[in-house]
Amino acid sequence: MATPIAGFRFSAVSAGIRKDGRVDVALAVAERPVVAAGRVTRNLVKAAPILVAEDRLRAGSLRGVLVNAGCANACTGEAGLEAARRSTAAVASALGAAPGEIVPASTGVIGALLPADRIVDRAGELVGLLSPTGIDDFARAICTTDRWPKVAEAPLEGPSGRASLLGIAKGAGMIHPDLGPPQATMLAFLFTDAIVERTMLDSLLGAVTERTFNACTVDGDTSTNDFVLLLASGASGVRVPPASLVVGLDAVCGSLARSMVRDGEGANHAVDIVVRGLASAGEANQLAQTVATSLLVKTALFGQDANWGRLLAAAGRAGVYFDPNAASVAIAGVEVARAGVAVGAEAEAEAQRRMSAETFTVELRLGSGPGHATVVTSDLGHGYVDVNATYRS
């Protein structure tokens, strides 16, 4: 069970938005307006809740977030915006907060309008159930195709004492976040009781998002609804230095991102694709993303086949220069290709054995340049097809 975090309360109800009747609406609120920073999807097609949240984040101060699963409320036009506003207004009113102080977040089928009435009807109950110990209820309510809820915690060390950071996320498919200044359907909600100023909160969230959420992929499909929100209540009374907050955010966001990939629809492995030796970090990231999203690479990972030729073939189409004759590939710590050619059958057999691990690393050394990058990816097998061929039925 997650540890309560000073200044925040959580609740969840079933409002009948999911077809299966599971708990599907969740609320997280601070005792009073608190410092807020967020990142929303860079997809050109942004869901209604994203557009509303973007607008409300500009104030830099919020009371909380209202989240539903089962309906993305994306591609729903004016009616979608209205539904997002009406549902958050009902919750704000029950809380005694201003309407703009609650941001909406949604995940589920694209193209279906959020049935706002069902949330409005349960607004009083949602607020009544708020509790410091409601974290696990919140985490379960926001899941869609997830096999497990995703919660991560980290201590934040300050000169006058210790504060806390809590992260709650969902996501298993349509995972290839590309989160920019105020941009899921990964959703991640981060709560800290540290005292942090808004500009620092915002810039640190941006930097950490790039190397955690934006460096993980399940299927290469960036959602219309991706959203990361960080609220800082200050209720611990502890002011933490930036370095401490970065360490905590890296730990919590990294853990949540890895948990999403490990929970990738139908996936059995979370694999770190590490690229080294290119001219720049940008080129290394572009190449790592190409390898991490290659269907032939992902199906080989599913089959536990040390097929390094597919890794190099994907690298070769990334649009980044390297010398294929200088390339080496190591899978789970075993070098299987050196100077562009095979090391041998024994090495491949050993790598293959190690590929049964839940997590391992694939390393491509492509030259002697300083550019390196890591992207976390999942294997892709029958489970992914099952989930996504029948998602709406």
Added chain:
Amino acid sequence: MATPIAGFRFSAVSAGIRKDGRVDVALAVAERPVVAAGRVTRNLVKAAPILVAEDRLRAGSLRGVLVNAGCANACTGEAGLEAARRSTAAVASALGAAPGEIVPASTGVIGALLPADRIVDRAGELVGLLSPTGIDDFARAICTTDRWPKVAEAPLEGPSGRASLLGIAKGAGMIHPDLGPPQATMLAFLFTDAIVERTMLDSLLGAVTERTFNACTVDGDTSTNDFVLLLASGASGVRVPPASLVVGLDAVCGSLARSMVRDGEGANHAVDIVVRGLASAGEANQLAQTVATSLLVKTALFGQDANWGRLLAAAGRAGVYFDPNAASVAIAGVEVARAGVAVGAEAEAEAQRRMSAETFTVELRLGSGPGHATVVTSDLGHGYVDVNATYRS
């Protein structure tokens, strides 16, 4: 059965390169050196046969092509080049041709060295079996995961009579050709008995390749071995105008590209992704490619789910500007989204029924600009995972 084409003979043998003992080496030759044009993969990692063929294509004149399945001879260094040269030299010698007049082409596992000796040993037999009616043997020998051989024919009208165009291709996976001036693992071999000059042959092949082979995808993975070769024997004695050759090449290459997609590993459908209304053809192509390679789109096609939200979500991450509120989507001729929002459940149900067809069109109208493009894609289901998780075992 394919019709013989004046000036060309074909043969195939089993040389034990494939593990299953199937016919795996094929030869196509002209009676004498003929005009040649080719396109090879733009993948930075180019297989040995591609490097050798690129070099030999510079002469503009060739006797023929030696093709093997079961081994890509890619990522095999100097030994791979030597194997490609030695096997083609043996065939050239048996034919009485110069060593550089036969180009190699390979398809199969990346990273394994071509066992050239097995081809050298069968060179005499391959040449002895050459026959104008060997086309179907050739087409079967070059298949790997293909469910059927791929042959297409077209007449070429000239002022003095009619010539012929024959195309033979293979390919079902690692299909996302990106063929450039001298660049599968799609392989396509085109033969005509028309009289055509080299520069015209080359420029027409380039233009037609862009809108056929380079506009089709199964899995987004561009191979190290993609190769298109066009030989013109002139043996019909008929000179054809460029317009006639373009019509023939479009028909044959378009048919072969569509057959590869329809035969996409585990696929049941070949779907035209048509994008209209963007600022330029380049932007339309970039967006069509993004939609055509989206896993969520391809699994929805497999599931026969008219999930237009996934289509717009993929469009939104293509890096191309359009107004989501002006976007309309039609699936198999049924408009399911208009002005960015759902048309209704009835329209989706009708679209869904029509999605059982072997081929249909998905059309995205994204504005009023002149830019349009079409990319042919397959659905992605369990068969793809089966083929690719166990490809090397």
